Amino acid sequence: MSKPETTAQDTQRWQHPSQVAASAARKSHAQQGLSLNAQEFCATDAAPPPNINAARVKVKRDEVIFFSTQLAVMVETGVTLSEALDAIADQLTEPVFKAIVSDLSAQVKAGVEFSAVLEKYPRVFSRMFVALMRASEASGQMGTMLMRTSDYMGQERETLKKIRGAMIYPICMMVFCTLVVIGLLVFILPRFEKIYAGKGALLPLPTRLLLGLSHGMTDYWFLVIPAITGLGVGLFFFSRSPAGKDMMDTVRIRMPLVGAMYRKAYLARGLRTLGTMISTGVALLEGLEITSRIAGNRHFQAIWQAVAEQIEQGGSITDELVKHPLVPGTITHMIAAGERTGQLANVMNRVADFCEADVKIAVKSVTSLVEPLMIIMMGIIIGGIAMALLLPVFSMSKLVH
Secondary structure, three states: OHHHHHHHHHHHHOOOHHHHHHHHHHHHHHHHHHHHHHHOOOHHHOOOOOOOOOOOOOOOHHHHHHHHHHHHHHHHOOOOHHHHHHHHHHHOOOHHHHHHHHHHHHHHHOOOOHHHHHOOOOOOOOHHHHHHHHHHHHHOOHHHHHHHHHHHHHHHHHHHHHHHHHHHHHHHHHHHHHHHHHHHHHHHHHHHHHHOOOOHHHOOHHHHHHHHHHHHHHHOHHHHHHHHHHHHHHHHHHHHOHHHHHHHHHHHHHOOOOHHHHHHHHHHHHHHHHHHHHHOOOOHHHHHHHHHHOOOOHHHHHHHHHHHHHHHOOOOHHHHHOOOOOOOHHHHHHHHHHHHHOOHHHHHHHHHHHHHHHHHHHHHHHHHHHHHHHHHHHHHHHHHHHHHHHHHHHHHHHHHO
């Protein structure tokens, strides 16, 4: 009896937005009698759902994109905001996000502004999302704003996926290579040592070094394992400190091969964010503040903060961008043209498209280059160990002859 219900629920989760909008519209007249009662709630009585910490709760980005797209379609088709939120909450299967959307609906019915409710969940709805909704409340273009927000989050998600995909292969290869070396030192070398026993004077230096390293790992494992664990924990906490974050941000944009890819990705994120904010009517200084907060890298965060200071002093965006070598000169010239012609938002979005296309090309280039490099590195390491093990055999064969 439960199987058909589960199937129907799963089908409803991926309903087309227009179907959800039509369903919500059909419920509109039936709910009119309850709307006055809903308005009687006080805004102060609306609280986050139980067992949910509004300041710390987090949901998947895909859920937020799905929510934004559905809400945009329903609002565009004339469904009221509270009805649209109820319809989306009804079809959500993820319990935490379902409770959040239900809370949004309850507070909107209580008279709280939508942007103010979103602001209660900072780890679910970004500052940019909240700012765009605040602007839409003033302009009356919530559907358009929601669709732009959805497009922005979708493009950002695709860019991040491509970068992570490019980094997964070399990381996996490095882990595999490390495990192979540890296996050789711990399990294989001790067996060869029995063969070379009593011939220490004949062993070449590379072989003696490897045997010493093998002895250190097998005889003092009770010290090696805590030392490695402590080093890993120390690096983890250091990477979360301000100095560690600065170092990691610098390493990302300066690394060979992948540094250019990261620089283009961070620049594209900043330009896309600022272009979207300006095109939707958000004030330039507020847009720059939000752009700096979600820059993703402290060096680019400093760039956008410096641009905001330049604007406050009466300057232009390009007056500051030209001072930073992380921003290519061609991009600065295009932004300057956008400022002169009054098409700044359009130019920024076009430049962001250009940078994201460059990121895609860079990901393919990095993947094609990293694969042979990792194979060569593994060959050198494992081949070096093999040669160190075979050198004594060659030495002994010469003595025999």
